[in-house]
Amino acid sequence: MAMSRPQPRIGVVTYPGSQDDRDALWALGALDAEAVPVWHEERELPSLDAVVLPGGFSYGDYLRCGAIARFSPATAAVCAFADQGGLVLGICNGFQVLCEAGLLPGALLRNESLRFVCRDVPVRVERSDTPFTTRCDAGQTLVIPVKHGDGRYVPPTDLDPAQIVFRYRDNPNGSVDDIAGVCNETGNVLGLMPHPEHAVDPLLGSADGALILVSLVEAARDRALASV
């Protein structure tokens, strides 16, 4: 290779109650990113090319999932980063935080079954032209695990269908219109309930999640190169 490929720096925010931050850090590192832990009290982000908000139960998910995390200093910094066009991926609880923070439309409510679901689900990629899905094909089915009690997505009535990036092929939670993941209007912020960071190696049952994370790593790398 003529040029050395810089590793993009991708932050992973740890809130009190985050669970999947270590898996996200590990997966990003395994997929050729420099994964940077970000503590929830940090008011300014370090120099980053993308940010991941991981799964878990931030602040105990008191009141509503993600409702308290929205007020943490790191979330404010992530909002400012996103407003400047920065790449932000919210997984599960991270998706809930992004909705509560207003970076993504809609809300996530208790599963229709009232049961916690924890299993691999087939998810259809609706768009391959976002920074998070360039390694996927539109219409492709990815098998990625979900594990949540509050994953029923309710969109605003005026949601642009073009913002739907993933749909369940076998809806596990009663999400409206089978929606599993949405992006913002400008496409630089994505949230989804399935956990790509738990599906990055065949040993884990599926490596399909790596397609999403590698898309993010490459998009972040492009930005790192552009800023040099």
Added chain:
Amino acid sequence: MKATVLVRPKTGILDPQGEAVERALEHLGFAVSGARVGKVVDLEVSADDEAGARAQVERMCEQLLANPLIESYEIELHGDV
């Protein structure tokens, strides 16, 4: 002043908790319909008068206590300032 905030799932939002409660009540022999499950937040707020207290609690609801996309809220104020 003491305030009570009632937070309800908005009309039209599916409420599986309400449905489960309704089924359980039917199981007990009650003839019920339309059960919905919400939240109650009791709090004390310092304000000079009732209007000021209400305005503060309104802002709390808009900013945190309710998510306007999926929930409606109702504020009750109790007692003297």
